[in-house]
Amino acid sequence: PFINGKYTSAPPAASANIAPKHILLNPTNASPHKYQYHPTPSSQIQQALDCAKTAQQSWASSTSPSHRASILRNAADIMAQNVELLSEMETFDTGRVIRETKYDIEEGIECLNYYAGVGNSLGGNSYNLPGSSSGGGTNNLAYTLREPLGVSVGIGAWNYPLQSALWKSAPSLVFGNSMIFKPSEYTPSTALWLAQCYHEAGLPEGIFQVVLGDKKVGEELVQSNVVAKVSLTGSLDTGRKVYELASKDMKNVTMELGGKSPLIVFDDADLDNAVAGAMMGNFYSSGQVCSNGTRVFVHESILEEFVHRLVERTNKMRIGDPMDVDIDIGPMAHEDQYNKVLRYIDVGIKEGATLLCGGTRVDNLPDNLKDGYFLSPAIFTNCTDDMTIVKEEIFGMVMTILPFSTEDEVLHRANNTDFGLAAGVFTRDIQRGHRMVQQLQAGVTWINNYNLAPVSLPWGGYKQSGIGRENGVGGVESWTQLKSVYVEMGNVECDYPK
Numbered sequence: 001p002f003i004n005g006k007y008t009s010a011p012p013a014a015s016a017n018i019a020p021k022h023i024l025l026n027p028t029n030a031s032p033h034k035y036q037y038h039p040t041p042s043s044q045i046q047q048a049l050d051c052a053k054t055a056q057q058s059w060a061s062s063t064s065p066s067h068r069a070s071i072l073r074n075a076a077d078i079m080a081q082n083v084e085l086l087s088e089m090e091t092f093d094t095g096r097v098i099r100e101t102k103y104d105i106e107e108g109i110e111c112l113n114y115y116a117g118v119g120n121s122l123g124g125n126s127y128n129l130p131g132s133s134s135g136g137g138t139n140n141l142a143y144t145l146r147e148p149l150g151v152s153v154g155i156g157a158w159n160y161p162l163q164s165a166l167w168k169s170a171p172s173l174v175f176g177n178s179m180i181f182k183p184s185e186y187t188p189s190t191a192l193w194l195a196q197c198y199h200e201a202g203l204p205e206g207i208f209q210v211v212l213g214d215k216k217v218g219e220e221l222v223q224s225n226v227v228a229k230v231s232l233t234g235s236l237d238t239g240r241k242v243y244e245l246a247s248k249d250m251k252n253v254t255m256e257l258g259g260k261s262p263l264i265v266f267d268d269a270d271l272d273n274a275v276a277g278a279m280m281g282n283f284y285s286s287g288q289v290c291s292n293g294t295r296v297f298v299h300e301s302i303l304e305e306f307v308h309r310l311v312e313r314t315n316k317m318r319i320g321d322p323m324d325v326d327i328d329i330g331p332m333a334h335e336d337q338y339n340k341v342l343r344y345i346d347v348g349i350k351e352g353a354t355l356l357c358g359g360t361r362v363d364n365l366p367d368n369l370k371d372g373y374f375l376s377p378a379i380f381t382n383c384t385d386d387m388t389i390v391k392e393e394i395f396g397m398v399m400t401i402l403p404f405s406t407e408d409e410v411l412h413r414a415n416n417t418d419f420g421l422a423a424g425v426f427t428r429d430i431q432r433g434h435r436m437v438q439q440l441q442a443g444v445t446w447i448n449n450y451n452l453a454p455v456s457l458p459w460g461g462y463k464q465s466g467i468g469r470e471n472g473v474g475g476v477e478s479w480t481q482l483k484s485v486y487v488e489m490g491n492v493e494c495d496y497p498k
Contacts, residue, residue: 001040001212002195004051005205008044019213022185027095027331028321028372037188039213042220048209049226052151052178055206060148060176065123068174069116074201075194076112079105082197086190088323090162093187095331095373096285097322108166111455111471119174122146122476124483131490141487146480148176149252150228153221155242156191157233158184158333159288159395164233165191167459167470169208171479173198177229178207180221185214186334215241222246229479232256233290236393236464243467254468254478256290256460258393259421261442262414263293263450264404267301269426273448275309277426278399281450283317283377286332287341287397290465291422293450295390297410300403307381307401311357314377319362321369331373332396338373341396345378348389348398354382358397385413393419407432415441420462424450443469 001008019041024033040048059068079086083105090101124144131138154168161183172179183191188210195210211217215238222230222245229252232242239257246253263281265274281293298306322330332338345359359378363370377397383390390400404410414423423442427433433447443461446452453459458474460466468478 001044001048002192002210003044003048004209005199007192007196019216022213024093024186024188025334026092026372027333028369030335030371030373033092035189037212039185039217040211045211045217045220048180048211049151049221049224051206052180052209053226055204056148056151056176056178059178059204059207063176065120065174068176069120071198071202072112072116072119072170072174075197075203076109076116078197078201079109079112082193086162086193089189089193091322091330093161093189094159094285094333095322096159096288096333097324097327097330099325100285104160104163107453107455108162111163111166111170114455115170115174118473118476119171122473129486138489140489143485143487145483145485146175146476147483149479149481150177151226152177152179152229152231152479153218153227154179154181155218155221155230155232155234156181156183157290158186159285159290160233161187162190162194165194167455168231168233169194169198171470171475172229172231173203173207175476175480177479178209180209180211180227182211182213182218182221185212188212218242219245222251223248225249227251229253231470231478239466252478252481254460254470255466256470257421257464257466258395258419259290259292259461259465260295260391260393260417260419261291261293261422261424262295262297262410262417262440263424264297264410264414264426264436265299265302265306266407266425266427266429266432267299268428269302270428270448271302271306271309274426275306275313277424277446277448277450278310279313281424282399283314283329283397284451286329286375287377288333288337288395289451290393290395291444291451291453293422293424294394294399295414296399296401297404297414298401300405303401303403307356307379311379314357314379317377319374319376320365329374329377329397331369332375333373335373337395338375341375341394341398344389344392344394344396344398348378348380348383348387348400351387351389352382352384353380353387353389353400355379356381385416391417407436411436411439415439418464421465422446422451422461
């Protein structure tokens, strides 16, 4: 872990009840990583909480927004000098291809610079209000103060480890909070690097700390009465448990959870762009993206041609070593997820869907990759809305194709889900595009593209896909609270007897 400005080791087993060492596996060949770790014990978690509480009070009261912003810009500069290192670390942990992870690092630099600008410019507001008759007509004054929440906890995801750490920490820190971040137990490397980066950028000790472990560590953090805010990126089941724990103390929460998003292709769409969007919305990051448009609704008049072009392009995708810049698809991030996806593919076949291509273990790989968690992208046709693979989030490369006839029909079917994270529409009729996204029950939508996430736009879901927003100016509300101040310029009007 990284606690109070430095890396620390777990206490010796003789002096504490130390949990077994967590063994990290390389997803390309299932071999153990060079570095392993023990989950952070309760004594060090409490130390981190105490440090975060003490440091945050000084951080919020004794530093200006411009100073905090300058530290974020310093961190961005350090990241810019380490793009290759960080992309390799992220690829090594997650199995995502290196050209994807390099893009993530560049987006992370943008996130830090963006919130450095927002934190130095976004505060409260002032208002002139009517004065009392006894005040001689002088207007009263009111204003709001934007204040930090206090100690925050970030719980990251294993598919985008550095991105989730930055999306949470950058706005939290620049507005005067401190943060204890718990990365996924599968992918802790870049979060630990980020802690050192912040420290070198000038962040005071105790303001950003990293603890390691599974859900038990997360539960201990969430239940602490020191914590004012919890931000989670994870599954719906995890979100429910964290929400329940946080509600006992009425903590602020932000949750970016799962999805089963619709991608709708109308008969007038640019077909090549629609195919490209469906591929990016299903196969990017080996399908391990919460916003993926895995329910691909295609107008019946273009269904055959759409499927033909899709399969043709999918079969050309290159699967292999994710460190190779020419590779399109790497392994699944870990064995549990690999096996889960295979189970869902089997269920889809048993329920009557047609597996058009893919969905199998990839065996034609070099010997050094044969034990990795490699799957070929699966495309299912002849699907119905009540099938398991159409209703449940899989978090893997499993695309389901569903024909539709009319706009009203597809709108109803697209919204017929408990999730509401994302949705996409492909059409040349821009009026229809706007009309559709206004009626789609999703927090993030695209017209004629899919899965782009600029940091300036809020990110979050409707229904069971989450609570609150990250990113953009809208995301600031998740990390601050407003205090109203009313200033009387005249006398107090009172009808009570003197």
